[in-house]
Amino acid sequence: MDKFGKLKENLIEYFFLINGLLVIFVLLSIFYLLIKNSIPAFTEIGFTGFFTSAYWNPSAYSSPSYGILGQVVSTLMVTFGAMVIAVPVGIGTAAYIAEIASPRVKGILKPVIEILAGIPSVVIGFLGIVLLGPIIANTANLSNGLNALNGSILLAIMSLPTIISLSEDAISAVPDRYKEASLGLGANRWQTLVKSIIPSGLSGIIASIMLGMGRAIGETMTVLMATGNAPALPGSFFSSVRTMTSTIAIELGEVPYNSTHYYALFAVGLILFIMTFVVNLVSDIILHKYQEVA
Amino acid sequence: MKKVKFYSIVILIVIISLSLVGCGSGNQQKAIQIKGSDTEVNVVQHLAESYMESSDLKISVTGGGSGTGIAALINNEVDIANSSRDMKESEIENAENNNITPVRFIIAMDGLSIVVNETNSVKELTVEEIGKIFKGEINNWSQLGGSDLPISLYGRQSNSGTYIFFRDKVLKGDYSQDMKRMNGNAQIVESIKADKAGISYVGVGYAVDENNNEVDGLKIVNVAIDENTTAVSPLKAENVKNGSYPLARPLNQYIDGKPEGALLDFIKYELSAEGQNIVVDEGFYPISPEFQEINEKNLGL
Numbered sequence: 001m002d003k004f005g006k007l008k009e010n011l012i013e014y015f016f017l018i019n020g021l022l023v024i025f026v027l028l029s030i031f032y033l034l035i036k037n038s039i040p041a042f043t044e045i046g047f048t049g050f051f052t053s054a055y056w057n058p059s060a061y062s063s064p065s066y067g068i069l070g071q072v073v074s075t076l077m078v079t080f081g082a083m084v085i086a087v088p089v090g091i092g093t094a095a096y097i098a099e100i101a102s103p104r105v106k107g108i109l110k111p112v113i114e115i116l117a118g119i120p121s122v123v124i125g126f127l128g129i130v131l132l133g134p135i136i137a138n139t140a141n142l143s144n145g146l147n148a149l150n151g152s153i154l155l156a157i158m159s160l161p162t163i164i165s166l167s168e169d170a171i172s173a174v175p176d177r178y179k180e181a182s183l184g185l186g187a188n189r190w191q192t193l194v195k196s197i198i199p200s201g202l203s204g205i206i207a208s209i210m211l212g213m214g215r216a217i218g219e220t221m222t223v224l225m226a227t228g229n230a231p232a233l234p235g236s237f238f239s240s241v242r243t244m245t246s247t248i249a250i251e252l253g254e255v256p257y258n259s260t261h262y263y264a265l266f267a268v269g270l271i272l273f274i275m276t277f278v279v280n281l282v283s284d285i286i287l288h289k290y291q292e293v294a
Numbered sequence: 295m296k297k298v299k300f301y302s303i304v305i306l307i308v309i310i311s312l313s314l315v316g317c318g319s320g321n322q323q324k325a326i327q328i329k330g331s332d333t334e335v336n337v338v339q340h341l342a343e344s345y346m347e348s349s350d351l352k353i354s355v356t357g358g359g360s361g362t363g364i365a366a367l368i369n370n371e372v373d374i375a376n377s378s379r380d381m382k383e384s385e386i387e388n389a390e391n392n393n394i395t396p397v398r399f400i401i402a403m404d405g406l407s408i409v410v411n412e413t414n415s416v417k418e419l420t421v422e423e424i425g426k427i428f429k430g431e432i433n434n435w436s437q438l439g440g441s442d443l444p445i446s447l448y449g450r451q452s453n454s455g456t457y458i459f460f461r462d463k464v465l466k467g468d469y470s471q472d473m474k475r476m477n478g479n480a481q482i483v484e485s486i487k488a489d490k491a492g493i494s495y496v497g498v499g500y501a502v503d504e505n506n507n508e509v510d511g512l513k514i515v516n517v518a519i520d521e522n523t524t525a526v527s528p529l530k531a532e533n534v535k536n537g538s539y540p541l542a543r544p545l546n547q548y549i550d551g552k553p554e555g556a557l558l559d560f561i562k563y564e565l566s567a568e569g570q571n572i573v574v575d576e577g578f579y580p581i582s583p584e585f586q587e588i589n590e591k592n593l594g595l
Contacts, residue, residue: 059452061461061468070471129481134488143446143491146474225477229451232471240474250475254361254453256388 034270041066041263050267054233056247058261066264068271070233074148074241075272077234078223081152082159082216087209089156090163091198094205097164098171099193110165117161121221128154128226142238146228149237154222159212166211170204171197203286210283214276220245244272325352326560330363330376331455332478333497334545337402337576338376338564344572345563351556357478360455367548368392373557375548378404378455378497379462394550399589401564403579405528406456406541407501408515409483411490412508416440418516418525421464421540427493428460430470435491447473448482448494459543460495487511497545498528499577506577517541534579544585545578552594565589 042050045066053067093113097106132153133145140149174197182196183189198205228240229250248265255262328338335357342353355376363375368389381389381396389396408424410416416438419427426432427445436442447470450457461469476482479500486492487509501514506529508514516525519540526533533539553561563569570580581589589595 055471057468057471059458061465129484137488143443144474144485144489146485228474229476230472230474240472242475250451250453254359254365256365256384 031273034266034273037263037266038270039263041260041267044260045264050264056231056242058251058255058264064261066260068244068268070231071242071244071247071268072271074227074234075217075243075245075275077148077237078151078155078227078241078243079213079216081148081237082155083209083213085153085156086159086163086212086216090160090208090212091167091205093160093164094167094171094208095193095198098168099197100189113161113164116157121158121219122225124154124158125222125225128222133226140238144228146226146240147238148227148234148241151223151227151241151243152237154226155216155219158219158222159215162215163208163212166208167201167205170201170208173204174200203289207283207287210279210286214279214283217276217279218245218272220249224249244268248272324350324556325354326374326557327372328353328355328363328374328376328547329358329366329372330374331360331378331545332357332450333378333404333456333499334376334401334547337499337545337573337578338547340572340576341401341564341569342560344568345560349559351560353560359451359453360458361453364548367396367550368394370394370550373549377546377548378543379459380546381548389550396548397551397553397592398546398548399561399565399592400544400581400585401547402545402570402573403534403582403585404543404545405498405534405539405579406460406495406543407498407528408493408495408517408541409486409501410493410513410515411486412511412513413490414440414513416515417513418518420518420520420525422520424517425465425467428465428469428473429467430472443491445493446489446491448476448485448489448492449473450479450482450495451475451477456495456497460541463543464541483509483512495541497578498534502529502577531579535582544581561593562595565595 050066050068052069053065054070054073055065055067056070058064058066093109097109101109128150129146132150136145136147136150137143178196178200179192182192187195223241223243224246227242227246229242229246230240231242231247232239234241248268251261252265255265326342328342335355339355342355345351346353360375360377360379363372364377364381364385366372367375368385370392381398386396408419414435416435419438423432423438427438428447428449430447432438433445434442435445449460449469452458452475457469461467474485476485476494479496482494482496483500486494498514501509501512503509508529514527514529516527517540518525519538523538526538528534528539528541534542547561547564549557549561565581573580
């Protein structure tokens with residue numbers, strides 16, 4: 001190779017290296033910014049006041065309070081509800097597409113699921129208000145349907161595409177000989193699917209669930225519109241809830257800079273960041289394990 | 295109202311695109327940015343539209359809540375902040391630290407309306423009862439002579455001027471933690487239409503249709519100052535004007551310093567007879583004399 005060609009090769013290599021480093025730099029900067037702006041909140045409010053009190057009311061009439069517990073519980077509740085709905089439906093659909101559907105059905109289903117992923121969250125939130133809310137209210141005999149259940153169903157819809165497409169990849173990646181062996185031993189197709197194929201692709205499926213969960217935790221607009229945003233500690237899935245993302249979205253626009261309230265919102269962001277980070281990390285670890293097996 | 299909203303969105307898009315085209319030509323002020331109160335956004339939008347029919351000035355009006363508008367004025371991002379509450383001491387201080395001198399004037403009067411579902415049998419409430427309802431101390435309609443239904447509270451979010459006004463003037467305490475915090479007046483109106491047990495507060499302009507009657511599916515409750523006075527409706531102009539409706543309030547705008555040139559022209563138009571007619575068309579009321587005095591003093595008209 002001539003000198004010029006080598007230089008070109010090196011330059012291209014550096015270019016990609018810089019791109020990679022840039023992503024890491026952005027991530028670390030965000031983390032630094034969150035920590036830097038959160039520290040005053042912890043010193044001014046105190047750890048116990050922040051984590052153990054459920055009462056979040058920074059713009060109070062007399063004495064403001066900054067308890068984050070209600071929001072954390074709301075976020076976890078809505079996410080958990082979404083997963084309860086999305087996991088069985090998602091894995092079922094993935095197994096159907098990968099193992100059972102004819103090529104024609106597959107050709108229709110896959111693009112439809114991709115379209116589902118492209119629907120803006122604000123549109124899904126609107127459906128929550130005008131369509132799902134009244135349905136929930138009528139079925140459960142409530143006066144309104146702006147509650148955690150509404151948010152859960154909408155978030156389930158939003159995390160389904162992630163779960164389906166990644167689970168489908170995992171199931172398709174299971175070697176054909178597993179299936180052939182199972183069928184050869186006299187198992188029927190259902191037994192083969194449930195006892196052989198899905199367990200073999202399990203780590204990939206779990207990773208897809210974790211990624212779907214990460215999507216659900218961080219979603220803002222949909223829950224902001226459909227869950228009613230009452231800050232009280234939720235009692236059931238029929239309670240109106242206010243998630244961490246909603247709180248930040250509602251309050252950051254008008255908060256005075258460098259006030260306790262401002263720092264407290266960053267602290268909420270930090271906790272949220274840590275939560276999604278852990279979820280993504282776990283999914284990454286599981287995914288690595290799965291790649292080794294396959 | 296729906297039609298109005300659609301038109302205002304279309305016009306807003308036109309304004310934005312036009313103001314982009316008009317950027318960077320000449321020293322004279324060619325555009326006015328207005329931001330703030332969701333209660334005021336429709337009426338100010340209309341004022342701006344009709345003013346622009348006879349002027350080259352481009353005016354853009356956006357909502358987001360009074361708190362958001364005031365924050366934008368403090369950061370020198372807008373020319374006018376719409377605010378349905380008065381500026382707080384701390385906000386004035388912040389503004390002055392930023393070399394902004396907030397000047398207040400009033401463009402209309404609002405009878406802040408207490409709205410319930412049309413099927414609700416409760417027709418009138420005192421200010422004290424309303425406060426107790428929103429603090430969560432009264433939590434069933436049967437306690438107020440209605441049917442046995444748990445009260446479902448709707449309100450605005452904390453960036454709303456109406457949220458603050460209502461809390462300071464009516465509750466004098468904190469909202470119930472079970473109150474659902476909605477995105478805007480339109481969302482509140484839709485929720486109350488659907489919720490038999492719901493109660494909320496909106497600017498009177500949002501509770502009435504184009505003929506200034508109650509919106510279908512909604513009922514405006516008559517409000518009394520206390521048990522010894524009669525409850526009156528915010529739908530009658532004189533109740534708001536003479537102060538017998540207890541939740542009457544001025545709708546403010548804030549600017550930086552004494553207005554000049556194009557900005558002054560637009561403000562004069564808002565306060566003119568023609569401007570005040572638009573205010574009435576939108577369901578609000580003309581400026582009452584005590585606030586006219588404030589305008590004269592602050593604007594030096």
